[in-house]
Amino acid sequence: MKIGIALGGGGARGIAHIGVLKTLEAQNIPIDIICGTSMGSVIGAMYAFDPHAAHVEKKIKDYYTQHGIGSGWLNFLSKEEDEFKGSFLMEMSYFVRKKYMALAALRRAGLENAEALRRPLEKLLPDCNIEDLRIPFAAVATNLTEGTDEAFAEGSLIDAVYASSAIEGIFPPLARNGRLYSDGGPTANTPIEACRQMGADLVIAVFLPATLKREEKFANGLEVILRVDLIASVKLGRTLLDQADIVICPEVGDIHWAAFKKLDDCIDLGLRAAEKALPEIIAKLKPRRSPFSRLRQYIRAKLSQD
Numbered sequence: 607m608k609i610g611i612a613l614g615g616g617g618a619r620g621i622a623h624i625g626v627l628k629t630l631e632a633q634n635i636p637i638d639i640i641c642g643t644s645m646g647s648v649i650g651a652m653y654a655f656d657p658h659a660a661h662v663e664k665k666i667k668d669y670y671t672q673h674g675i676g677s678g679w680l681n682f683l684s685k686e687e688d689e690f691k692g693s694f695l696m697e698m699s700y701f702v703r704k705k706y707m708a709l710a711a712l713r714r715a716g717l718e719n720a721e722a723l724r725r726p727l728e729k730l731l732p733d734c735n736i737e738d739l740r741i742p743f744a745a746v747a748t749n750l751t752e753g754t755d756e757a758f759a760e761g762s763l764i765d766a767v768y769a770s771s772a773i774e775g776i777f778p779p780l781a782r783n784g785r786l787y788s789d790g791g792p793t794a795n796t797p798i799e800a801c802r803q804m805g806a807d808l809v810i811a812v813f814l815p816a817t818l819k820r821e822e823k824f825a826n827g828l829e830v831i832l833r834v835d836l837i838a839s840v841k842l843g844r845t846l847l848d849q850a851d852i853v854i855c856p857e858v859g860d861i862h863w864a865a866f867k868k869l870d871d872c873i874d875l876g877l878r879a880a881e882k883a884l885p886e887i888i889a890k891l892k893p894r895r896s897p898f899s900r901l902r903q904y905i906r907a908k909l910s911q912d
Contacts (some may be wrong), residue, residue: 608892610639610806612797612850613646614843616814617773620645620871621666622856625876626812627659635887640743641757641800643790646812647745647770648730651763655732663873668737670731670866720768723777727764729871736763737774745770746790746797750779755793757800792835795843798850808890811850812876815859816840852889854883889911 611630613623623646630637637657642650651660736743737760747769758766769780769787779788790797801809803854818840824830848854856879861868 607807607891608638609636609639610801610804611639611650611798612798612809613642613650614812614814615646615770616816616858617645617790618818618866618868619814619856619858619861620649620875621812621862621866621869622858622879623649623812624659624666625856625873626662626854626880627662628873629877629880629884630810630887631659631663633884633888635891637741639740639801639804639805639806641746642743643746643794643797643799644771644773646797646814647767647790648727651731651739651743651767652728652743654739654741655727655734655763656742657740664739665730667869669726671868672813673726673729693756694896717750718752718777720772720778722766723772724764725876727767727771731764731767734763736766737909742804744797744800745781746800747772747787748774748790748792748793750788751785751787755790755797757803769830782801791823792839793842794846795839796845796846796879798851802849807893808851809816809849810852810854811847811855812856813843813847815843816863852883852887854879887892 607851611626613620623642625648627637637653639653640650641680642648649662649666652665653659656662679686688850705781736758736883738746742759744757746755746757747768748754758769764826765782769782770790771777772779772788774788774792777788779786794800796811796813798809816836816839818837824833856872856875858872858875861872
């Protein structure tokens with residue numbers, strides 16, 4: 607039995623994957639295949655290269671401590687509208703920035719250039735091909751040219767994770783082989799099917815739901831389009847979960863996708879959700895957890911440390 611884990615997208619909420627991986631590691635639950643979308647592809651790629659959740663956590667925190675989230679736009683997006691209320695100048699600042707973002711998104715492929723995403727990926731990930739990772743891995747992106755989702759399971763690791771993480775409207779899409787690729791969230795937010803295609807017999811899906819808060823006013827047509835897109839994405843994501851054998855659902859819905867300052871909260875919520883799912887996971891893995899399989903896992907862990 608090959609065990610695959612599908613790590614979903616959700617921006618900063620995806621840091622919860624570290625907590626899930628720490629819990630599985632502590633219980634000696636092996637992972638044979640990793641597929642990730644968006645932030646799930648970042649955490650998944652880091653773990654596939656160095657399968658120690660504590661190492662992944664340290665690297666993420668060190669980067670955030672040194673560089674922050676590296677974007678004025680992300681800082682702005684992570685704030686709630688209420689945070690700008692209280693003075694005329696703050697409310698005017700919020701209004702102007704929001705309008706400027708809408709206009710900028712209509713005039714160019716993204717608010718940021720490609721380097722704004724590539725730089726952090728180059729700090730967090732090795733410059734290697736996906737085939738060189740210790741655990742088989744795939745990053746899932748949306749193929750804008752053909753209207754499908756596509757799993758990158760070979761070639762440049764950084765290119766694959768960039769494509770999977772290039773949030774539409776924020777970062778420009780990746781051009782590759784005559785096609786354009788962007789964030790995989792809209793089409794395969796939790797890449798369960800990709801895990802199956804890579805040979806997983808049992809798939810653990812980590813789903814990061816966004817809370818659909820009540821909205822009563824929309825300033826323009828763009829906000830209506832974005833709202834409809836969010837509703838469709840959430841509904842599709844929940845429907846796709848039926849394909850998984852086990853679903854872990856950290857309660858991160860109230861955390862904004864750009865709120866990277868809440869790293870510890872996300873990790874803790876991932877830990878709690880995985881611990882809640884442990885009885886079901888262990889029950890389904892009983893045939894796998896024989897003395898021989900535990901010996902094989904011990905040897906593999908020792909080799910990875912070397």
